[in-house]
Amino acid sequence: MTLLMTTFAGVAHARAADDPIALARAGTAAIEARRFGDALAAFTKAAEMQPSDASLCFGAGVAAFMLGKNEVAQARFECALARNPALLPAAMWLADLHYRAGRLADAISIYETAQQRSPKPHDLQPQLDLWRKELALQNRFRDARSEHFVVLFEAAADEPFAADVIRRLETAYRRIVSTVGVSPSQRITAVIYTRDQFNDITRLADWSAAAYDGRIRVPLGEATKEAGELDRILSHEFVHALVSQVGGRTVPAWINEGLATVLEPAGSADVEAMARTGERRALSQLPGSFVGLSRHDAELAYATSAHAVRRLIERRGIDALVALLEDLGQGAPFARAFQQRLAMRYDDFSASVARDSF
Ligand SMILES: [Zn+2]
Secondary structure, eight states, X not given: OHHHHHHHHHHHHHHHTTOHHHHHHHHHHHHHTTOHHHHHHHHHHHHHHXXXXXXXXXXXXXXXXXXXXXXXXXXXXXXXXXXXXXXXXXXXXXXXXXXXXXXXXXXXXXXXXXXXXXXOGGGGHHHHHHHHHHHHHHHTOEEEEOSSEEEEESOGGGXXXXXXXXXXXXXXXXXXXXXXXXXXXXXXXXXXXXXXXXXXXXXXXXXXXXXXXXXEEEEOSHHHHSHHHHHHHHHHHHHHHHHHHHHTTOSXXXXXXXXXXXXXXXXXXXXXXXXXXXXXXXXXXXXSOSTTSOHHHHHHHHHHHHHHHHHXXXXXXXXXXXXXXXXXXXXXXXXXHHHHHHSSOHHHHHHHHHHTOO
């Protein structure tokens, strides 16, 4: 199967060099196979050759978005909308990109324009209502800044807490950047909410201690009153921000969550203890995101992920894992990059995690 796909892609690539239709087909196949680097190259070239076709810019935008190349993705989605202002998926992806970057007003304005052109304007209304509500809230927020972070918070009375959060984030930054050897290229935003605001905006399961979706979101509560737990939460979410800046959006959840857990100030022993050896699953059986899991399944998924990442770091070193993330950010297919950087087949490692035989 792998051989056939490689051959097919090779043939398509050779034929595609001067044919926008073949290039578009190669780009689509690359997106389906999650080879986003190849997809970006194919769609970008096809879009240059076919200046009237909006879908080619859109394809390039999706590939760039998945690679975490946000500025390229924005330009490609804008290109798609310039070519065809009624291309709803381009508007939705572009709005999502702005939203994740904290540019709510831009996200809303794109949705409003899309709504005027959509044959089903009511479909966009629920999202628009949520974003308007969040923008009204955000407009009331104040900010505190440091070298690497901006912290947003609502009440003046929370200013000392925000200053404390920013100090703890900078401490986590120094520790983690010196451990992994890479640093984020952009300043990271963290938003402090009440638990009700957090639930309204993120709609995550009640076991979620915090979230990262382009910005770190932290609910105030019992957990954040306790210094150790606050440090754990902030460190964990900072690692997600770092992983997304280095590896883009194709990093498997088990690596993202496993690394964030292993790099918590107290390490991952407590989380790993949630799953006994027999309860761990193969990594390939874990879902692409853990957010929809029940508390019990989430505990097993985090335990499995932390165990797997810790063992990988022990065996191959953290530099190899970071190199894998960098490859993913450049668009390398996961299984190939895994084998190259970690010197074992992903399928073998995935299965061995369940058996604990690696
Ligand atoms: Zn996490």
